[in-house]
Amino acid sequence: MKLLRSLILRPLRRDPLRTALTILSVALGIAVIVAIDLAGDAATGSFRASMETLAGKTDLEILANGGIDEPWIGALDALPVRATFSPVMEGQAVVDGAGPIPFYGVDLVAAALEAPEPGGSQTVTATVSGRRQELKPARLVHSDSGDILVADIAAAQQALGRFGKLDRIDVTIGHGEDLARVEQAIRAMLPPAYLVERPGVRSDENQRMLRAFRWNLRVLGYISLVVGAFLIYNTISISVVRRRGEIGVLRALGAGRAAVLGLFLAEALLLGVAGAALGIALGRLLAGVTVRTISETVNALYTTSRPTPVELTWSEAWMGLLTGAVVALASAFAPAREAMMVAPVEAMGRGAHEHRARLRWRRGLVWAGLFAAAALAASQARPLDGYPVGGYVAALFSIGAAAFAAPALVLAANYFTRAVTRRRVAALLAGRSLTASLSRSSVVVAALATAIAMMASVGIMVGSFRETVALWLDVQLRADFYVRTSARSAAGQFPALADGAVAALQFIPGVAAVDAFHGTELHFRGERSTLGSGNLEIVRRYGRLRFIAGENRDAILRSLPGRDRAIISEPFALRNSIHAGDRLTIPIGAHTVVLTVAGIYYDYSSSQGYVILDNSTLLRYLPNQPATNAAVYLAPGADRAVVLRALRLRTAAYGVSVAPNSELRRASIEIFDRTFAITWALEAVAILVAMLGAANSLLALVLDRRRELGLLRYLGASAAQIRGMILTEAAFLGLLAAILGLALGGALSLLLVFVVNKQSFGWTIQFHPPRELLAGALALVWCVTVLAGLYPARVASRLNPIDVIHEE
Amino acid sequence: MRPPLARLELRNVSKTYADASQPVEVLHGISLTAEAGSITALVGRSGCGKTTLLNLAGAMDFPTTGEVLIDGRSTASLNDRELTALRRTRVGFVFQFFQLLPTLTVLENVELPLLLAGAAKPAETARDRLRWVELEDKAASLPHQLSGGQMQRVAIARALAHSPDILIADEPTGNLDTASGDQVLDLLRDAARNFGSTVLIATHSAEAASIAGTRVQLRDGRIQSIDRA
Numbered sequence A: 001m002k003l004l005r006s007l008i009l010r011p012l013r014r015d016p017l018r019t020a021l022t023i024l025s026v027a028l029g030i031a032v033i034v035a036i037d038l039a040g041d042a043a044t045g046s047f048r049a050s051m052e053t054l055a056g057k058t059d060l061e062i063l064a065n066g067g068i069d070e071p072w073i074g075a076l077d078a079l080p081v082r083a084t085f086s087p088v089m090e091g092q093a094v095v096d097g098a099g100p101i102p103f104y105g106v107d108l109v110a111a112a113l114e115a116p117e118p119g120g121s122q123t124v125t126a127t128v129s130g131r132r133q134e135l136k137p138a139r140l141v142h143s144d145s146g147d148i149l150v151a152d153i154a155a156a157q158q159a160l161g162r163f164g165k166l167d168r169i170d171v172t173i174g175h176g177e178d179l180a181r182v183e184q185a186i187r188a189m190l191p192p193a194y195l196v197e198r199p200g201v202r203s204d205e206n207q208r209m210l211r212a213f214r215w216n217l218r219v220l221g222y223i224s225l226v227v228g229a230f231l232i233y234n235t236i237s238i239s240v241v242r243r244r245g246e247i248g249v250l251r252a253l254g255a256g257r258a259a260v261l262g263l264f265l266a267e268a269l270l271l272g273v274a275g276a277a278l279g280i281a282l283g284r285l286l287a288g289v290t291v292r293t294i295s296e297t298v299n300a301l302y303t304t305s306r307p308t309p310v311e312l313t314w315s316e317a318w319m320g321l322l323t324g325a326v327v328a329l330a331s332a333f334a335p336a337r338e339a340m341m342v343a344p345v346e347a348m349g350r351g352a353h354e355h356r357a358r359l360r361w362r363r364g365l366v367w368a369g370l371f372a373a374a375a376l377a378a379s380q381a382r383p384l385d386g387y388p389v390g391g392y393v394a395a396l397f398s399i400g401a402a403a404f405a406a407p408a409l410v411l412a413a414n415y416f417t418r419a420v421t422r423r424r425v426a427a428l429l430a431g432r433s434l435t436a437s438l439s440r441s442s443v444v445v446a447a448l449a450t451a452i453a454m455m456a457s458v459g460i461m462v463g464s465f466r467e468t469v470a471l472w473l474d475v476q477l478r479a480d481f482y483v484r485t486s487a488r489s490a491a492g493q494f495p496a497l498a499d500g501a502v503a504a505l506q507f508i509p510g511v512a513a514v515d516a517f518h519g520t521e522l523h524f525r526g527e528r529s530t531l532g533s534g535n536l537e538i539v540r541r542y543g544r545l546r547f548i549a550g551e552n553r554d555a556i557l558r559s560l561p562g563r564d565r566a567i568i569s570e571p572f573a574l575r576n577s578i579h580a581g582d583r584l585t586i587p588i589g590a591h592t593v594v595l596t597v598a599g600i601y602y603d604y605s606s607s608q609g610y611v612i613l614d615n616s617t618l619l620r621y622l623p624n625q626p627a628t629n630a631a632v633y634l635a636p637g638a639d640r641a642v643v644l645r646a647l648r649l650r651t652a653a654y655g656v657s658v659a660p661n662s663e664l665r666r667a668s669i670e671i672f673d674r675t676f677a678i679t680w681a682l683e684a685v686a687i688l689v690a691m692l693g694a695a696n697s698l699l700a701l702v703l704d705r706r707r708e709l710g711l712l713r714y715l716g717a718s719a720a721q722i723r724g725m726i727l728t729e730a731a732f733l734g735l736l737a738a739i740l741g742l743a744l745g746g747a748l749s750l751l752l753v754f755v756v757n758k759q760s761f762g763w764t765i766q767f768h769p770p771r772e773l774l775a776g777a778l779a780l781v782w783c784v785t786v787l788a789g790l791y792p793a794r795v796a797s798r799l800n801p802i803d804v805i806h807e808e
Numbered sequence B: 001m002r003p004p005l006a007r008l009e010l011r012n013v014s015k016t017y018a019d020a021s022q023p024v025e026v027l028h029g030i031s032l033t034a035e036a037g038s039i040t041a042l043v044g045r046s047g048c049g050k051t052t053l054l055n056l057a058g059a060m061d062f063p064t065t066g067e068v069l070i071d072g073r074s075t076a077s078l079n080d081r082e083l084t085a086l087r088r089t090r091v092g093f094v095f096q097f098f099q100l101l102p103t104l105t106v107l108e109n110v111e112l113p114l115l116l117a118g119a120a121k122p123a124e125t126a127r128d129r130l131r132w133v134e135l136e137d138k139a140a141s142l143p144h145q146l147s148g149g150q151m152q153r154v155a156i157a158r159a160l161a162h163s164p165d166i167l168i169a170d171e172p173t174g175n176l177d178t179a180s181g182d183q184v185l186d187l188l189r190d191a192a193r194n195f196g197s198t199v200l201i202a203t204h205s206a207e208a209a210s211i212a213g214t215r216v217q218l219r220d221g222r223i224q225s226i227d228r229a
């Protein structure tokens, strides 16, 4: 304990700035992870519909793809079981003064929330399915998780344009009744295509849908932590190198190896835990900021959710602390072990130690090769339980390979720039001192390179993705105009076009064809995707749907009308391991339909995927299914502006919006950009951590070379020259890190694009590195590294030469 | 008529270290002059203030009271740029522990002051100095491949690289055996003779003091005696 105080705590206190920088960098790493977890929880936490919480406990839910036929409610009520059956409609509504809020249709009289208000039933004016409507009877209910609009079931059906259909039937069993018996009775009566589920299944579905998304965010967070780990490694190495003499003396005085090991691990633990504690607090703050962004993404891509307040639980806090401690211990282990190996009263100074490090570069390269090979092998693995584990392992191996290659890179760079640096004294000294403290400088390079690689790889991935999506949109959005309800809808919502809207479009002069699309939620193998149908003959004639290689578009699209055949999107195929020609059993309405998969097409609009039928097929099973949107194709030579005006005029009464395809493209790209906003934020944090690391490490290099810097003053160096030398070192480190980081980033981006993304979302992304953006970002990082050198440079130029030269 | 300016003059110099606890006065009223081409030895017990005095003479440090004059100009009156210029052109230092940069070759070590000063043809000059200390063949070696005596000779070559007017050597033979020490002393003597440098040596050894024309005995920060040979 005493040892710990004198050998560890005192030096930590003597260098408060470096200690603070190390703690801060760990804190940032932990903060990102905690923030992502908390914000993820909050953003996705409120799937349990507000209605469920209001209406009390439900025991079973009845669902059907395409909706339940309303008459079944009467039949269910007649069952000889003690249970209540409550019909539910779900949607979204915009009420004056409140944004989109959940909208429910229930049996207001039967539902227990019903004690009609003193004033009797009310009328609420709201915009539902894009149309401003009077709902009666209806009321606004205020709950903890926000307002919801509740209307009577009939009013809701009318407002949503879903006559005769129910979205759900909630079953509550009476006291003493047997759940299994009720379930059995229900199943026996309903068509087998109807789903009878325990409540919570929906939340589970949501969580399952989101887990790949959240997992990927989390992994991004862990990369910041890897950067933090390098910094701890660096700090502990420095403290070992600096105290070799002291350790030797200690050992001579009888301290055991274990004691020495423990000592340095304790130092790391101290830094790790302090950083984690700070990081948890910081993460809690960050979560509050990011929860909105994440929930927007979830809404755009997956399902409707409303963020709940961010809550920091004890288990989350403990996890953070534990992560900090484990990362600290793991990264300090190697240097601490080295300390343990110091022989009593070892005379070996830093020079000899570094000399040995220099000799090890060859071995480092061999390890780098082995790690790279391991990365390659791991990248070939199949996903494990839906997670691209092989991809992540490969990423770790790649980072390891880069770290092992760093010393050789520093030496090589110095060797090849010798001729140039020889002429500039600051460059000469900078280059030499970096190779002289090779074990140190190569860790700095590796840490910076990891951060840069993270930035570059995510940049390349997102850039490629964006380009792929943009190209795909060009191909996909072939129609001239798109028509949908003017309601802002989230993923998983399918507001119906008003009756007659599609017909109104048809006979406008200049319109060649109108393809009405019918979308509805599809419950399939415990997840939710989209079941839809369109006029595939029109798609064939006017559209440009791209199918995966080797499939004949024309033949496929021709084969669908009138048959139980479907085309599915790539993510749906990958997620469920379905191939062209396979049979797909899907409950549609009251029917169980066996579909033959005719082809698989590229789609980037949903990672959950689509099953698409021809209208003729879908409407055979769901006769009254309303259209949800429509695509309008112009006749050759028609005037777009004129037709657009006519379209808008004719559909004005139906509450729909008509958008030219350029607008839709722009909107899609906007959603895309918003989705990846959080990624950029994470990148910024990684860069910040790297910058702290660079400052920290340079400061260490300065303090370690005090004597040398003092000597230079004796030999006539000006303060400016000393500053220049440190800044040159920073620039040199930054440059090497950029080179290594770009190489590593390239490798990581390949993993992200072709392994991680493919396996977790099922998208085929074409490789389109955003060159200008990357060049700009690298230049920025490089400048940031040089900036990080400013403070150490100042410290170096202000050392008192007389004091430092006589320290020995 | 005024006497010619002494190259180096200490006028009633005192130095006090303002320590955290209490100020310690380590030099009291030192007055001393040294002419061009002369060798002055500072002798005295450990802690008597030799190093402190040398730092004042080399303008690395400044007196608390009194003045250090180099060619008649007080070092305290110089600004940072002038001080750097002074070190680059007029003063050379030799240390007890050699203080070579371990990562630079012997030649580069000697070149270093010239590079820092931005002098023309640094490599030629450095080679010339190495030849002078008879270590030309070691030009490409790293310091740790040399013996102590060789390292100190390299250090002298480095200190003389820019032909300084004032050469300051703090216990240059303190870490050497007699033979190597003698070689180093010969070089210092030659420096005074060939380059006309004013040499100031702090030393414990009678041997080293014997090459000096002037021997200054210090005791507790005061001059006890000055012997001229």
Ligand SMILES: Nc1ncnc2c1ncn2[C@@H]1O[C@H](COP(=O)(O)OP(=O)(O)OP(=O)(O)O)[C@@H](O)[C@H]1O
Pocket: B017, B019, B024, B026, B045, B046, B047, B048, B049, B050, B051, B052, B053
């Ligand atoms: N920075 C400082 N702060 C306070 N006291 C100092 C400082 N530097 C030196 N001293 C004190 O000044 C006195 C003279 O030190 P100096 O280094 O000049 O002695 P020296 O004669 O060179 O000794 P040695 O022969 O051992 O090298 C010593 O007592 C020393 O403790």
Ligand SMILES: [Mg+2]
Pocket: B050, B051, B052, B170
């Ligand atoms: Mg001394």
